[in-house]
Amino acid sequence: MTDKKQNQAVDWQTLGRLLKMMFSNYGGRLVLAIGGIVVSCLATVLGSYFIQFLIDSYVTPLIGKKAPDFGPLLQAIGVMGVIFASGIIASLLYSQIMAATGQRVQKTLRDEMFTHMEGLPQGYFDQTNAGILMSTYTNDIDTLMQMIMQAFPQLLNSVLSFSFSLVMMFILSWQLSMISVGVFILGILIVRFLIVRSRLYYQQQQREIGKIDGFVEEMLSGLKVVKVFSHEKQVQQEFDQKNDDWQIAATQANIYSTSVFPIMGNVGNFLYVLVAIVGGTLAINGKTALTLGTIAAFLQLSRSFSQPIAGASQQLNFIIQGMAGTRRIFRLLDQKEESDHGTVTLVNVEADETGRLNETAEYTGKLAWKTGTDLTLLAGNVTFNNVDFAYGQEDVLHQVSFVAQAGQKIALVGPTGAGKTTIINVLNRFYDISQGSITYDGINIRQIKKDDLRASLGLILQETHLFTGTIADNIRYGRLNASDEEVKQAADLAQATAFIEKLPQGFQTRISGNSSDLSQGQQQLLAIARAALTDAPVLILDEATSNIDTQTEQLIQQGLENLMAGRTSFAIAHRLSTIFDSDLIMVIDDGRVVEMGNHDELIEKHGMYYDLYHGTLTLE
Numbered sequence: 001m002t003d004k005k006q007n008q009a010v011d012w013q014t015l016g017r018l019l020k021m022m023f024s025n026y027g028g029r030l031v032l033a034i035g036g037i038v039v040s041c042l043a044t045v046l047g048s049y050f051i052q053f054l055i056d057s058y059v060t061p062l063i064g065k066k067a068p069d070f071g072p073l074l075q076a077i078g079v080m081g082v083i084f085a086s087g088i089i090a091s092l093l094y095s096q097i098m099a100a101t102g103q104r105v106q107k108t109l110r111d112e113m114f115t116h117m118e119g120l121p122q123g124y125f126d127q128t129n130a131g132i133l134m135s136t137y138t139n140d141i142d143t144l145m146q147m148i149m150q151a152f153p154q155l156l157n158s159v160l161s162f163s164f165s166l167v168m169m170f171i172l173s174w175q176l177s178m179i180s181v182g183v184f185i186l187g188i189l190i191v192r193f194l195i196v197r198s199r200l201y202y203q204q205q206q207r208e209i210g211k212i213d214g215f216v217e218e219m220l221s222g223l224k225v226v227k228v229f230s231h232e233k234q235v236q237q238e239f240d241q242k243n244d245d246w247q248i249a250a251t252q253a254n255i256y257s258t259s260v261f262p263i264m265g266n267v268g269n270f271l272y273v274l275v276a277i278v279g280g281t282l283a284i285n286g287k288t289a290l291t292l293g294t295i296a297a298f299l300q301l302s303r304s305f306s307q308p309i310a311g312a313s314q315q316l317n318f319i320i321q322g323m324a325g326t327r328r329i330f331r332l333l334d335q336k337e338e339s340d341h342g343t344v345t346l347v348n349v350e351a352d353e354t355g356r357l358n359e360t361a362e363y364t365g366k367l368a369w370k371t372g373t374d375l376t377l378l379a380g381n382v383t384f385n386n387v388d389f390a391y392g393q394e395d396v397l398h399q400v401s402f403v404a405q406a407g408q409k410i411a412l413v414g415p416t417g418a419g420k421t422t423i424i425n426v427l428n429r430f431y432d433i434s435q436g437s438i439t440y441d442g443i444n445i446r447q448i449k450k451d452d453l454r455a456s457l458g459l460i461l462q463e464t465h466l467f468t469g470t471i472a473d474n475i476r477y478g479r480l481n482a483s484d485e486e487v488k489q490a491a492d493l494a495q496a497t498a499f500i501e502k503l504p505q506g507f508q509t510r511i512s513g514n515s516s517d518l519s520q521g522q523q524q525l526l527a528i529a530r531a532a533l534t535d536a537p538v539l540i541l542d543e544a545t546s547n548i549d550t551q552t553e554q555l556i557q558q559g560l561e562n563l564m565a566g567r568t569s570f571a572i573a574h575r576l577s578t579i580f581d582s583d584l585i586m587v588i589d590d591g592r593v594v595e596m597g598n599h600d601e602l603i604e605k606h607g608m609y610y611d612l613y614h615g616t617l618t619l620e
């Protein structure tokens with residue numbers, strides 16, 4: 001979106017898309033609501049117009065009569081009552097319809113956004129601030145709903161009231177109408193100035209609130225770091241600055257937008273007085289055929305002619321805010337979902353008496369790649385052939401080649417920023433490589449369905465994410481249909497049972513989503529148990545760097561050893577002590593594999609690994 005477009009009063013493309021979406025889903029309701037608005041406006045204008053008849057045909061003839069008959073007058077007042085009552089009913093109807101429609105659109109869009117977001121590539125989240133994304137779900141959806149429930153119907157109401165009143169006014173008196181149009185043009189010029197100013201500040205206000213959301217999100221996730229470095233004061237100052245920027249923009253936006261009503265109200269009053277004076281003078285001089293009823297009706301109509309201008313300008317502001325939010329919502333919905341052309345799937349298999357593999361829906365603990373109707377037992381051989389990769393323009397991996405054989409323990413070591421995590425990111429296809437190939441049991445990973453590829457790779461990250469629920473629920477996240485017994489076995493294998501059983505309700509103990517009630521070591525043990533339950537044939541471990549007490553560290557190490565037995569594993573090592581027994585150690589530097597071999601071979605080489613081992617080089 002260009003800046004020019006952002007500053008445009010209304011982005012017609014976005015508006016068109018929104019209206020199309022609303023009409024295609026809720027066409028019937030919207031037509032009914034529009035009908036309600038038309039009836040409500042007509043009722044107001046006709047009611048005012050009727051005053052002319054009421055005075056000229058029913059009230060004036062009664063003046064001076066000795067025994068006046070009020071019957072016809074009462075009848076006429078009754079008709080007027082019916083007109084106004086139908087206006088009230090119609091306006092209640094359209095308000096209700098628009099409120100319900102706004103809520104439905106909100107729910108539909110939120111669902112769509114969430115579903116769509118789940119399909120977006122990792123790269124999108126790496127580049128998008130989570131707070132700004134959150135703000136799309138909350139603020140932008142809110143302003144959109146306000147726009148649909150309030151601004152759209154009231155704007156249409158204002159435009160119709162204005163147009164109907166104008167027609168009626170010309171029918172009553174073209175001279176007074178010309179005066180009104182002159183005053184109207186003056187009003188429009190004032191409102192236009194105010195709107196342009198307030199629009200700029202409203203847009204700025206939305207941008208500032210997005211920045212605040214982003215900042216709060218970032219600070220919440222990094223609160224510990226802030227405390228460790230005692231940076232609370234700087235953070236507070238930075239936050240205050242952002243909050244001040246928001247306040248300045250919001251105040252300016254409000255000053256201009258709230259001036260519109262009082263100013264236009266007074267323009268309306270001015271018009272009222274002007275019409276009364278000019279109309280009265282013309283009637284007294286007998287220059288025109290203006291009756292008392294005509295002047296009274298005209299005065300009433302001049303109100304419903306001038307008031308909508310202020311109302312419409314106010315609603316236009318809400319529409320501008322709503323459109324900015326809608327644009328961000330559509331931008332999220334337009335993000336390209338992760339493409340997946342893979343056809344090879346992962347299935348559970350069991351062997352019959354002859355050793356032939358048969359696919360089964362049951363969990364068997366044995367997996368196979370399914371290509372067409374062919375089944376190949378998943379072994380866990382992974383090969384990188386001259387892999388190159390770049391994040392955008394930045395080349396990160398260069399000619400990376402290695403063979404990880406089924407069941408081998410592979411360790412990746414190297415300085416920070418060397419590209420270890422990136423090797424894992426391209427293996428599970430969070431990102432696609434630019435050159436070379438990666439094969440898994442001889443199949444190019446591009447041919448494997450992404451979900452199935454990822455299901456075959458168990459991931460244990462440095463930061464364990466636990467969800468609000470019981471300990472058992474959290475382990476079961478690894479395989480949702482696992483039985484209690486299987487959950488317990490996984491915890492046993494991960495060496496987690498001892499600490500779990502010490503908790504008040506054992507496996508049924510509830511923990512909170514931010515897992516502050518468990519130590520980091522305990523969280524790691526749960527992550528290992530979870531991965532054990534997933535039973536993925538290939539494991540990826542991003543070793544924790546944090547300080548964990550020696551006893552828990554030994555437990556974790558034992559849990560990992562148990563888990564790695566019989567599986568191909570890739571461990572990103574931050575301490576060399578955990579990788580001495582690896583089958584293959586790859587030393588990565590600046591996106592290249594600079595050395596490869598087992599511990600003894602690499603020590604003999606007297607290269608980078610040797611320097612790391614002897615402390616001449618460090619990993620962090």
Ligand SMILES: Nc1ncnc2c1ncn2[C@@H]1O[C@H](COP(=O)(O)OP(=O)(O)OP(=O)(O)O)[C@@H](O)[C@H]1O
Pocket residue numbers: 126391394396414415416417418419420421422423
């Ligand atoms: N999402 C990303 N977008 C752009 N560049 C990135 C991204 N992730 C990593 N990089 C860059 O790629 C390079 C390799 O990063 P990577 O995370 O693979 O290193 P690493 O060896 O795992 O480091 P560490 O041990 O510190 O985790 C770094 O220069 C980093 O700045």
